[in-house]
Structures are given as C-alpha cells and as structure tokens.
Amino acid sequence: MKRSKKILFQEFIARKGLKSTRQRGTVLESFLSSDNHMSTEDLYLKVREKNPNIGYATVYRTLKLFAEAGIAREIHFGDGQTRYEHVAEGEHHDHLICTRCGAVTEFENETIERLQSEIAGQFGFVVEKHKLELYGICPKCRK
Amino acid sequence: MKRSKKILFQEFIARKGLKSTRQRGTVLESFLSSDNHMSTEDLYLKVREKNPNIGYATVYRTLKLFAEAGIAREIHFGDGQTRYEHVAEGEHHDHLICTRCGAVTEFENETIERLQSEIAGQFGFVVEKHKLELYGICPKCRK
DNA sequence: CCTCAGTTGAAAATGATTATCAATTTAACC
DNA sequence: GGTTAAATTGATAATCATTTTCAACTGAGG
Ligand SMILES: [Mn+2]
Ligand SMILES: [Mn+2]
Ligand SMILES: [Zn+2]
Ligand SMILES: [Zn+2]
Helix, strand or coil, X not given: CCCCHHHHHHHHHHHHCCCCCHHHHHHHHHHHCXXXXXXXXXXXXXXXHHCCCCCHHHXXXXXXXXXXXXXXXXXXXXXXXXEEEECCCCCCCEEEEECCCCCEEEEXXXXXXXXXXXXXXXXXXXXXXXXXXXXXXXXXXXX | CCCCHHHHHHHHHHHHCXXXXXXXXXXXXHHHXXXXXXXXXXXXXXXXXXXXXXXXXXHHHHHHHHHHHCCEEEEECCCCCEEEEECCCCCCCEEEEECCCCCEEEECCHHHHHHHHXXXXXXXXXXXXXXXXXXXXXXXXXX
C-alpha cells in the first residue's frame, strides 16, 4: 500500500530536520484537494480561503518543498506561470494542451517512452527526465 | 530552391507594411551568423559588436518579428531565458539537453512524430505543434 | 522635398519569483 | 511547564527577463 501524501510529506520534513507547521498543513490540504496543474497563484488563493494570513512567499516556499518531497511536480506550459501537478508514485504521463481554452489532457504511451531512451542512447545520453507536450485544439473548441 | 532568410524577411516586412531599417538588418545578420539556440541576451551582445547603439528593446522586438516571419522559432529550456533557433523550412526536430553543461543536440524520429498525432487523434485533438525535450547527461559530462 | 506612419533607444513599468529580516513558532531538553 | 536554538513566517524589497512608453527620428511614397 502506498503511503498517503501527508505521511510522505511528514517523513520528508523529519528527514530534513524541518518543522511541521500549521501553514504547511494548510498549503498541503489545499494542494491535495485541488485540481491538477494549478498555478501558484491559484493555489495561493485557495490557501487564503482557509487562512487569509498566510503569505505569498510561504506558498511559494511550500510548493517547492512538495516538489522536493516528491509529492508534486513543477510544470511549465509556456504561459509564464509555474504550475504544480500531483505525483502518483511509479506513474508518468505527458500532456495534451488546448491552445484555445487551456484544457489539459494527460496520456501515456509506452512506445514513445521506449523510443525516447533509445534515441538518447544513440547519442550517448542518459535520460533523467523528459517533457512531451502536444499543443492543439480540443474537440470542444473545434466545433 | 528555397528563398534565403533575408528575402523571406523582406517579403514579410513588405506584406505587413513594416519598414526595412538598418537595425533590423543588423539583427538579422547577427542572428543568421550565430549558433543555434542563442539566448536573446547573447544575440543582443552580438548585435552590439556591429552597432553599439542598438538597444535591448529593438533586439527583443526584432527577434519576435523573425518568429512571426517564420525564420526563427522561440524555444524555452526552462532556464528562464527565451532562446531562438533557426527554422529550416519543411524541417522539424526535437532536443536532447545536457543538464550539466547545457549542450543541446537535435534529433528527429519519424515514429515518435507519427505516434504523437495518433495519440492526439484518439482524444479528438488536432495537433498544431509539440515540444519534446529529453534532459540528461551528455557523454562528455558523464566521464 | 513633404508627410506621416512606422521605428528606435532610454527609461520606466510589469509580472513572476526570490531574498531579506525582524518577529514568531516549533521541537528538543531540562 | 519553562528555556532555547534553530527553523519559519509574512511583509517588503529586490531580481530578472521582458514589455511598454514616449519623444525624437527615419523610411518610403507622393
Ligand atoms: Mn499532468
Ligand atoms: Mn533546435
Ligand atoms: Zn479547448
Ligand atoms: Zn554535458
């Protein structure tokens, strides 16, 4: 059974000698209960609904911790804002982004993944991570 | 025979009712004679070698025009700086980026391209463009 | 030449993110 | 519980890349 994100984060906090604070708890709850691919600002607004005293800097800092702890991942869709997505352990996916409405669809394709390492190998590279994003018009926006 | 970039840009300028200026010519020459994937700042420095009076804003503006004219393409490798690459008409490639030294290798793979449209099609999307970047350690940096 | 829309460079403005720092809080120890 | 050192926080200033402003200038057609 996989440990919950809350526990994973607690473990991370302990391992690093950091402290468990009310603010971090609030940001984590907001993040866990939010849609995927939320921008930092959107998360900040959600956090403020629970506790209007939490500052912007704290949200920025905490989201970075989530990424470091492996429960979130930063993504950049080229709109100038960092977004965060939920990380399901052992899973990976890529993105289809509608250039009109911004809708994001996730997909995975084993063949593409395999080809990627193959290609990298041909150049003597060892792939650490990759980014595959398909931009286009979604079915809804097309009609 | 493919028209040279200079001519393509002239045509773009004319079509849009813009003007042909000394500055634009200088920026274009700098761009054409530069390495691929140069950052705006690097291009700006090259431009200043030829004409120290050209301002930062002009370089920014002109590079955007190149992209609009189809002779350059903006790329973002996640280091917070926009880069520009040369567009060879009818060609497409993706990137392998060394996370240690920043070296960029280009590659193309027909199978991956085909799979991409296939996948997008399954979701009812029509792909306009895509971004595939493989990040890893290059052979040089590995030893 | 004239005219005028387009262009330019300097400087100010923007927008997202990060750094600073004094005040506050946590967690370990007595 | 009280003590303390280290970590955290929030407000604010600072960064940094990029964009906007705007007055002065210039290209191109008439
Ligand atoms: Mn995702
Ligand atoms: Mn390239
Ligand atoms: Zn859409
Ligand atoms: Zn390298």
